[in-house]
Amino acid sequence: LTYDLILIGFGNVARRFVALLDEQRHTLARRYGLTTRVVGIATRRHGCVYGSSAAVSGFSRTLTAGRMQDGPSKGGHFVPATTLDFLRDALTRSRAAARQRRLVVVETTTLDIARGEPATRHIRAALAGGAHVITANKGPAAFAYRALARAAARADRRFLFEGAVMDGVPVFNLVRETLPAVNVIGFRGVVNSTTNFILTAMEQGQPFAAALAEMQARGIAEADASLDVDGWDAAAKTAALANVLLGAGITPHAVARQGITPDAGRRAAEARAGGRRLKLVARARRERRRVTARVSLEELPADDLLAGLEGQQNAIILETDLLEEIAVVQRGGSLTQTAYALLSDLVTIARATPQSPPSRRGHRSL
């Protein structure tokens, strides 16, 4: 089955996603009967394009090659009043694909972390228009998971966001696909790479600012680094995890939040000298009907799994009813991993669609 993709947001993640689809096209076709074509792209500064394969891929190539100047220019693309207007128009034009359940909106716009917008708005519109939605954005699940999950159920379409936490390393898919009948009672984890990198660097005597600058140079820190440093990014991920895994129905504002400051350097070095590690730990737990969640600095004993996370490594330890504790650890992170999360969500959609052939070929098919 060929899926039509509308890309809302066309930054580094979306571009890497498009490249990855191309690199993996033989595997996707052979294993999952999945092919794709991009039918629309909305950018922040270069307008939008919808239509023929040639127009869209020309636009995509020009942007990726960095040959387009800021602001609208002439060509196959146009500048709608808002991205939402473009999306609605594109959904209308793609209604045949939507009806055939083969339309997918890929949401990767920059997030306003205080409100979870505009991503949430885009996703509502996409589902209402009969598209599946995949996103690497944590905002929608952090701010509006319950409403969006309901909207998806009503529309009989999927809303998937594996990349919201730990990039492509499966957390949401892990629980949904491989832990049937298991109830998650709580979790704790290290979910922000920038702060963990800074804490690890400060333990070894490096200054806060230098470590942060390195994370910014490598493109790991958020554009507005205070979102990482103040614990906002971790709080948003905690809310998303709590909403999905614990049924919490909270927003990041309900997560008790602590960040890291240059002062934490001395504490981190002292902890390490004493055989302990200072970590920014995200926690949530269901107690009867209520879910409590927080992000805070914790001194952990050296043999704690979270204590051993160096540099940018992340991990989540799930506390469950039937399986006690299970941990999943991300030991490498990159743009490819985030883009891969989108690809894995796309495959999840393709697998659930009856037309796709059974994945019973080769040694991967058990």
Add this chain to the structure above:
Amino acid sequence: LTYDLILIGFGNVARRFVALLDEQRHTLARRYGLTTRVVGIATRRHGCVYGSSAAVSGFSRTLTAGRMQDGPSKGGHFVPATTLDFLRDALTRSRAAARQRRLVVVETTTLDIARGEPATRHIRAALAGGAHVITANKGPAAFAYRALARAAARADRRFLFEGAVMDGVPVFNLVRETLPAVNVIGFRGVVNSTTNFILTAMEQGQPFAAALAEMQARGIAEADASLDVDGWDAAAKTAALANVLLGAGITPHAVARQGITPDAGRRAAEARAGGRRLKLVARARRERRRVTARVSLEELPADDLLAGLEGQQNAIILETDLLEEIAVVQRGGSLTQTAYALLSDLVTIARATPQSPPSRRGHRSL
């Protein structure tokens, strides 16, 4: 859909599995439209039973309560020449259910680790008879994965064995269901609880024999503890992982194997004193067309994820092409976890069957 189960082997794991199905029946019905009934049981020492729900559950209750003496006795059950004869007869009698794809053979017999039998024989017969197969046995995937996967594909039935490694913590399901398009290049891990417990105990000055006795008393060590101590159990798991994840086509005999002896105690204590940890590490890696696999004692730096595994904890670190390294850690192990693995395999089958309702209800359904 109601699945008919034929239990081949009725030891602790199978009994806990039957109890777990009962405990979870509401969840299974609601989330996955899955109900079950046991139509046949083959035991090692108490004969076999096939037939009406009343006869089977009476037999099951009597055995579970421990009220039946060794050897055949009167009643609804009978003693076939071999378990394989019973299985073939049961498959014939269940052919209607088999045709409807709702017959499942649950294989939990005791394994001859040098040959992977009789489990492998049972599974061939089950697939040929139109049944799906789920097993907690590592033997079949360790000795005959490729042939059994082919037999399952030919029969258009599933052959699943999540419990073969790390009990119910997903490894095979993780790769199959949540890592589409990712290729596993290699792995390393600690996969045998008994030897890890003994090494941890010896580090702290406990004698080998006492630690082993504790693992036997807790029912963690194999009935023949030499299988753990000599590294056979780890080698079989390594072969199973290499066959499934790396397409190796090997048996445990092809895994270079080292075990642990009381001598390792001094080495473990010295390593720990020097800030390192001695672990029995399973490794396999694909190099071009060839897969090499081994189980050996390794001294690991303290910050290695495997070094931090205390007592019975297990972990596997997957090396992948798209996602670098991902680790999954089992922090608790019990009979329930192994039984849960069978349950998760059963749900995997139910989910792939078109009759089951979509799992879109409640907060677990994204």
